[in-house]
Amino acid sequence: MKTMSIKKISMLAGVSPTTVSFVINNKKGVSEETRKKVLRVIEQEGFIPNINSRRLSMQRSFNIAFINSESYAMFSDAFANNTIKAAVCEANKMGYSITLLPEMNLKNTHSLAQAIGQGNIDGAVVMHDINPLVFATLQERNIPVVAIDSHIQNPPYPCITMDYEGGAYQVCRYLIDLGHRDIAYMGVKSLPDFYLRCLMGYNRALSEADLRIRAGWTMGASDDGTNVPEATRNALLAALRDSEPPSAIFCCNDLSAIGVISGLVQMGLSVPRDVSVISIDNITVSEYFIPPLTTLHVDAALMGEKSIQLLHDIIEGRSEGGTIYVDYGGLIIRNSVIPYAQSSRA
Amino acid sequence: MKTMSIKKISMLAGVSPTTVSFVINNKKGVSEETRKKVLRVIEQEGFIPNINSRRLSMQRSFNIAFINSESYAMFSDAFANNTIKAAVCEANKMGYSITLLPEMNLKNTHSLAQAIGQGNIDGAVVMHDINPLVFATLQERNIPVVAIDSHIQNPPYPCITMDYEGGAYQVCRYLIDLGHRDIAYMGVKSLPDFYLRCLMGYNRALSEADLRIRAGWTMGASDDGTNVPEATRNALLAALRDSEPPSAIFCCNDLSAIGVISGLVQMGLSVPRDVSVISIDNITVSEYFIPPLTTLHVDAALMGEKSIQLLHDIIEGRSEGGTIYVDYGGLIIRNSVIPYAQSSRA
DNA sequence: ATGAAAGCGCTAACAT
DNA sequence: ATGTTAGCGCTTTCAT
Numbered sequence: 237m238k239t240m241s242i243k244k245i246s247m248l249a250g251v252s253p254t255t256v257s258f259v260i261n262n263k264k265g266v267s268e269e270t271r272k273k274v275l276r277v278i279e280q281e282g283f284i285p286n287i288n289s290r291r292l293s294m295q296r297s298f299n300i301a302f303i304n305s306e307s308y309a310m311f312s313d314a315f316a317n318n319t320i321k322a323a324v325c326e327a328n329k330m331g332y333s334i335t336l337l338p339e340m341n342l343k344n345t346h347s348l349a350q351a352i353g354q355g356n357i358d359g360a361v362v363m364h365d366i367n368p369l370v371f372a373t374l375q376e377r378n379i380p381v382v383a384i385d386s387h388i389q390n391p392p393y394p395c396i397t398m399d400y401e402g403g404a405y406q407v408c409r410y411l412i413d414l415g416h417r418d419i420a421y422m423g424v425k426s427l428p429d430f431y432l433r434c435l436m437g438y439n440r441a442l443s444e445a446d447l448r449i450r451a452g453w454t455m456g457a458s459d460d461g462t463n464v465p466e467a468t469r470n471a472l473l474a475a476l477r478d479s480e481p482p483s484a485i486f487c488c489n490d491l492s493a494i495g496v497i498s499g500l501v502q503m504g505l506s507v508p509r510d511v512s513v514i515s516i517d518n519i520t521v522s523e524y525f526i527p528p529l530t531t532l533h534v535d536a537a538l539m540g541e542k543s544i545q546l547l548h549d550i551i552e553g554r555s556e557g558g559t560i561y562v563d564y565g566g567l568i569i570r571n572s573v574i575p576y577a578q579s580s581r582a
Numbered sequence: 583m584k585t586m587s588i589k590k591i592s593m594l595a596g597v598s599p600t601t602v603s604f605v606i607n608n609k610k611g612v613s614e615e616t617r618k619k620v621l622r623v624i625e626q627e628g629f630i631p632n633i634n635s636r637r638l639s640m641q642r643s644f645n646i647a648f649i650n651s652e653s654y655a656m657f658s659d660a661f662a663n664n665t666i667k668a669a670v671c672e673a674n675k676m677g678y679s680i681t682l683l684p685e686m687n688l689k690n691t692h693s694l695a696q697a698i699g700q701g702n703i704d705g706a707v708v709m710h711d712i713n714p715l716v717f718a719t720l721q722e723r724n725i726p727v728v729a730i731d732s733h734i735q736n737p738p739y740p741c742i743t744m745d746y747e748g749g750a751y752q753v754c755r756y757l758i759d760l761g762h763r764d765i766a767y768m769g770v771k772s773l774p775d776f777y778l779r780c781l782m783g784y785n786r787a788l789s790e791a792d793l794r795i796r797a798g799w800t801m802g803a804s805d806d807g808t809n810v811p812e813a814t815r816n817a818l819l820a821a822l823r824d825s826e827p828p829s830a831i832f833c834c835n836d837l838s839a840i841g842v843i844s845g846l847v848q849m850g851l852s853v854p855r856d857v858s859v860i861s862i863d864n865i866t867v868s869e870y871f872i873p874p875l876t877t878l879h880v881d882a883a884l885m886g887e888k889s890i891q892l893l894h895d896i897i898e899g900r901s902e903g904g905t906i907y908v909d910y911g912g913l914i915i916r917n918s919v920i921p922y923a924q925s926s927r928a
Numbered sequence: 929a930t931g932a933a934a935g936c937g938c939t940a941a942c943a944t
Numbered sequence: 945a946t947g948t949t950a951g952c953g954c955t956t957t958c959a960t
Contacts, residue, residue: 241938242937242938242939243937243938251947252947252948253938253947253948254939254940254948255945255946255947257939257940258946265946266946267945267946282699284699284700285937286638286937286938287702287938288637288638288643288702288936288937289939289952290938291634291637291638291952292632292634292635292952292953293939293952294940295952297634299681302682304667321650321685324684325684333645335679335680335681335682336680336681338671338674339667351679353630354630354631354633354634355632355953356633356679465869466870491870495870497872498870521867523811524811524812524837524840524841525871526844526871526872587953588953588954589954597930597931598930598931598932599932599954600931600932600955601930603955604929607955612930613929613930633954634952635953635954635955636955638936638938638954639953639954639956640954701937930959931958933956934956934957935955935956936953936954936955939950939951939952940950941948941949942947942948942949943946943947944945944948
C-alpha cells in the first residue's frame with residue numbers, strides 16, 4: 237500500500253483537492269453526490285490524512301501535554317493512573333494526542349518551554365496543582381491549561397476538583413453512625429487547602445453530633461523530603477505519644493491511612509479491632525492492603541475525562557475556564573472500620 | 583515575542599535559510615565564522631525551529647508511542663510508573679516526544695492504526711509483551727517496536743528484560759541461608775514463561791542445597807478476569823487447604839506476595855512470624871505494606887531508558903534489535919522475612 | 929562555503 | 945458547488 241495523499245485521492249475521485257479536504261473536514265459546500273463519491277475512494281484506499289501536514293498548515297499540533305507535578309510524586313503514582321488512561325481515551329476521541337512531559341520542578345521547565353517553542357503543544361493538563369514556574373511558562377506563551385484534582389481553594393487556573401469538604405463530612409458521619417465518638421483527623425500539611433477542606437467536613441460532622449474535638453486529635457503530616465505514608469506514620473507516632481488513642485481516625489487520603497495503620501501497628505494497636513481507620517480516594521492498593529481499606533471512592537477517571545473536555549472547550553474558545561466539581565463516589569466499605577460496639581474499646 | 587522562523591533568522595544574520603538550517607542541524611559545509619554569527623542570532627531571538635514543519639519535510643514524526651499492554655493492567659500500574667518516567671526523559675533528550683496510546687486489546691488496535699496512518703509514530707515501546715494484533719499492526723506498517731520487561735523466553739521482537747532465573751535463585755538462596763528448608767513457590771500462570779523462569783531459579787537453589795521440593799508447594803495463580811493479588815490469594819488458599827504451610831514462600835512478584843500475605847493472614851497465620859515471604863520487583867507500595875516487603879529490586883527506570891536507546895538505534899538502522907538484559911538490583915531487606923530460627927516454626 | 933528553489937501534504941482564501 | 949493557487953516552515957538537491 238503506497239502512501240496516499242489528498243491529491244491522489246482527488247484524482248481517483250475526479251475532483252479537486254479542496255473538495256477532498258472539505259469532505260474530510262465535514263465542511264459544507266459539497267454536494268451529497270460528490271461527498272459520497274469521495275468518501276468511497278477514501279474508504280477504498282484506506283486513506284488517513286497526514287497529521288503533520290495538517291499541523292503545519294493549521295498552525296496547531298493537536299497535542300495536549302500531560303504534566304505530572306513534581307510534588308508528592310508518590311501520591312500521584314497511586315492516583316494518576318486511572319486519570320491518565322481516561323484522559324488519553326477522551327483526547328483520542330476528540331482528535332488530540334497526549335504527549336507526556338518529564339516531571340517539571342520548581343526550577344526547571346526546560347522541556348515544557350521547548351515543546352511550546354516547537355509548536356508541539358496546543359494545551360496542557362496537569363495533575364493536582366500547577367507550580368508557579370510552569371504556570372508562568374504556559375501563560376507567557378498563551379497555552380491553555382487545566383489542573384486535575386486541584387487541592388487549592390480558589391485556583392487562578394481552570395480546574396477539575398471534588399467537594400472534599402462534603403466527602404470528609406460523609407465519611408465522618410459514617411464513623412459517627414457506627415457509634416464512634418472519639419474521632420481524630422489526619423491531614424497532610426504540605427497541602428494546606430486540602431488539609432483545611434477535609435478538616436472543615438470533619439468539624440461539621442463532629443459538631444453536628446455534639447462530639448468533642450480534642451486538641452491533640454487534629455493531626456497533620458509534613459512530608460518534606462519523604463513521602464506521605466512515612467510522614468503520616470511519624471506524625472501519628474508523635475501525636476499519640478502520650479495521649480489515649482482515639483477509637484477512629486479519619487485520614488484525608490488512602491496513602492495517609494496506610495501510614496496511620498502502619499504507625500498504629502507499630503504501637504501495638506490493631507486495626508480495626510482497637511482503632512478504626514477511614515479515608516478518601518480508593519486507590520488500587522486499598523483493596524489489597526491489610527486490612528483492606530474502607531474509603532470514599534474518588535472518580536479519578538472521570539476527572540481525567542472532564543479535564544480534556546474542559547481544555548478542549550477553552551482551546552476552541554467556548555469556555556473561559558473556571559472550576560468544575562465532580563461528585564464524590566460512594567463509600568467503599570471494606571475492613572478497616574468496625575462499629576464502636578464491636579471494638580476492643582467498647 | 584513574535585513568531586520566528588528560519589527565514590527571519592537568516593535575514594537577521596545576513597545569510598540564506600539553507601545556512602541556518604545547516605547550523606541548526608550541525609551539518610558541515612558552513613564556516614566557523616558564519617556558524618558563530620548565526621548561532622548568536624538564534625540565541626538572541628530565542629529561536630526554536632518549528633517541529634511540525636520539520637516533521638512534514640522529513641517525513642517523520644519524532645514521536646514514540648508508549649503502549650500499555652492490556653493484560654495484567656494492575657501489574658503494569660504498579661510497575662510501569664518508574665519505567666515510563668525514565669523513558670520520557672531519555673526520549674526527550676534524544677529529540678523524541680512520547681505519545682501515550684490508549685490501552686490496546688486483542689480485538690482493537692484502532693487508535694494505533696490511526697496514529698500510524700497519520701504518520702504520527704516513528705516507533706513504539708510496549709510494556710511487558712506485545713499482543714499479536716498489535717505486533718501485526720506494527721509490522722505491517724514497518725514501525726519498529728521494543729518490549730520493556732518482556733516475560734517471554736525468546737520473543738520475536740526486540741526487548742529489554744531481566745535475568746529472572748538468576749533473580750529467583752538469588753532470592754531463594756537468601757531464604758536458605760537464613761535456615762529455611764520448607765520453601766514454597768508462588769508463580770502467576772498467565773505468564774507461563776515468567777512462571778517457568780522463576781521456577782527454574784527456585785529449583786536450582788533448592789536442589790543445590792539438597793532441599794526437598796514438595797509436590798503441593800509449587801503453586802500458580804490464574805488471574806483470569808481478576809487481578810494478581812486476588813488470584814494469588816485464592817491459589818494459596820486452595821493449595822494450603824489440607825497441607826502443612828511452608829516456613830517461607832518465594833513469590834514471583836510483589837503483587838503476588840501481597841496476595842499471599844493477605845491469604846496467610848486470612849488463614850490466621852502471621853507474616854513473618856509463622857511464614858516468611860520474599861518476592862521480586864520492589865514496587866513502590868512494597869515499602870508501606872504491612873509487613874514491609876523484603877524483595878529483589880528490579881530497575882524499572884533503567885529498563886525504560888534502555889528501551890528508548892534500543893528503539894532509537896533500530897530506527898536509525900544502527901541495530902537489528904535482539905534481547906538486552908538488565909542486571910537485577912540488590913535485595914531490599916525489610917520485614918517480611920526472618921531467619922527460620924526466630925520463627926514460630928523452629 | 930553559500931544560496932536559490934523545489935517540495936513535504938495539507939488548508940483556506942479567492943476565483944469561477 | 946467546485947477548482948486554482950498560495951502558503952505553512954522546514955529540508956535538501958543542485959547551482960554557483
